[in-house]
Amino acid sequence: MTLAPADMLCFALYSTAHAMQSAYAPLLEPLGLTYPQYLVLSALAGEDGQTVGRIAAALRLESNTLTPLLKRMEAAGWLARRRDSADERQVRLTLTPEGHTLARQAASIPAAFAAKTGLSLSDIHDLRDILVDLRDRLKPPVRD
Amino acid sequence: MTLAPADMLCFALYSTAHAMQSAYAPLLEPLGLTYPQYLVLSALAGEDGQTVGRIAAALRLESNTLTPLLKRMEAAGWLARRRDSADERQVRLTLTPEGHTLARQAASIPAAFAAKTGLSLSDIHDLRDILVDLRDRLKPPVRD
DNA sequence: GACGATTAAATCGTACACGATTTTTCTATC
DNA sequence: GATAGAAAAATCGTGTACGATTTAATCGTC
Numbered sequence: 001m002t003l004a005p006a007d008m009l010c011f012a013l014y015s016t017a018h019a020m021q022s023a024y025a026p027l028l029e030p031l032g033l034t035y036p037q038y039l040v041l042s043a044l045a046g047e048d049g050q051t052v053g054r055i056a057a058a059l060r061l062e063s064n065t066l067t068p069l070l071k072r073m074e075a076a077g078w079l080a081r082r083r084d085s086a087d088e089r090q091v092r093l094t095l096t097p098e099g100h101t102l103a104r105q106a107a108s109i110p111a112a113f114a115a116k117t118g119l120s121l122s123d124i125h126d127l128r129d130i131l132v133d134l135r136d137r138l139k140p141p142v143r144d
Numbered sequence: 145m146t147l148a149p150a151d152m153l154c155f156a157l158y159s160t161a162h163a164m165q166s167a168y169a170p171l172l173e174p175l176g177l178t179y180p181q182y183l184v185l186s187a188l189a190g191e192d193g194q195t196v197g198r199i200a201a202a203l204r205l206e207s208n209t210l211t212p213l214l215k216r217m218e219a220a221g222w223l224a225r226r227r228d229s230a231d232e233r234q235v236r237l238t239l240t241p242e243g244h245t246l247a248r249q250a251a252s253i254p255a256a257f258a259a260k261t262g263l264s265l266s267d268i269h270d271l272r273d274i275l276v277d278l279r280d281r282l283k284p285p286v287r288d
Numbered sequence: 289g290a291c292g293a294t295t296a297a298a299t300c301g302t303a304c305a306c307g308a309t310t311t312t313t314c315t316a317t318c
Numbered sequence: 319g320a321t322a323g324a325a326a327a328a329t330c331g332t333g334t335a336c337g338a339t340t341t342a343a344t345c346g347t348c
């Protein structure tokens with residue numbers, strides 16, 4: 001017998017991820033950020049000057065996804081893309097002052113968002129850990 | 145202070161959903177299906193002759209996403225798209241014999257997949273329920 | 289039975305996502 | 319120091335996603 005999407009874990013994950021993004025949208029829209037751009041910004045705010053590859057590993061995306069996204073963020077004036085002088089194969093990403101300002105504004109979003117979920121902080125952490133565990137089992141993280 | 149993506153629930157959800165899709169890919173690729181197409185096929189296998197709007201509600205997608213996807217599935221010979229004679233605004237989707245055959249083949253995937261996760265059946269159900277609960281809180285389901 | 293409001297899909301534009309390939313640079317070994 | 323192979327981004331093609339709008343059909347009310 002065929003399993004209906006409503007009963008499938010994969011669909012629960014798929015649809016909840018979409019619901020999460022659409023819940024973030026109204027918070028990000030005033031800042032002019034898309035959701036993946038917000039992730040890149042947060043990653044760079046934590047450690048500036050990372051390479052494309054390092055961001056790709058952190059966000060589990062491919063360079064073919066990141067390159068155009070980063071170009072849009074560069075065009076928006078939030079970051080600079082520069083070849084590493086020691087290894088010209090790599091491109092380093094540095095936040096501009098505007099990028100840092102934006103990151104500060106974006107920093108308040110997760111807390112504002114947590115309220116929307118109706119989950120306690122410990123529920124949120126538990127769920128996160130379960131998901132990360134499942135994810136790393138499905139797709140082992142690449143070594144740094 | 146900025147929260148790093150690695151610590152955020154939203155990123156756990158985002159990256160796990162991607163990992164799930166990429167884990168399904170090798171199982172779907174031999175059938176020529178993409179992941180959202182597989183969801184549509186499963187939904188129709190459970191109840192044939194649904195309208196675009198009903199599938200959209202079930203999968204929580206918009207018609208602007210489904211229309212081109214359904215046209216590709218029609219072009220592949222898996223389903224027929226026909227205006228409802230009683231209400232010409234609606235489009236009804238019916239699996240072809242090829243579509244039914246494909247659905248039968250696809251039906252074995254979730255079980256084959258469950259093994260990959262390393263989770264017990266009850267862990268899977270628990271996680272699914274937690275996610276569905278969160279999803280419906282973030283984005284209440286539209287009435288049928 | 290006319291007609292404005294509502295509804296269901298479709299269309300349009302923009303932004304991911306990723307497999308496959310290409311380009312450029314670096315590294316290892318001769 | 320030439321060169322084969324590896325590594326890092328970028329390019330290309332296809333397929334989602336979705337906001338905003340449009341088109342076509344139906345409904346509600348007079």
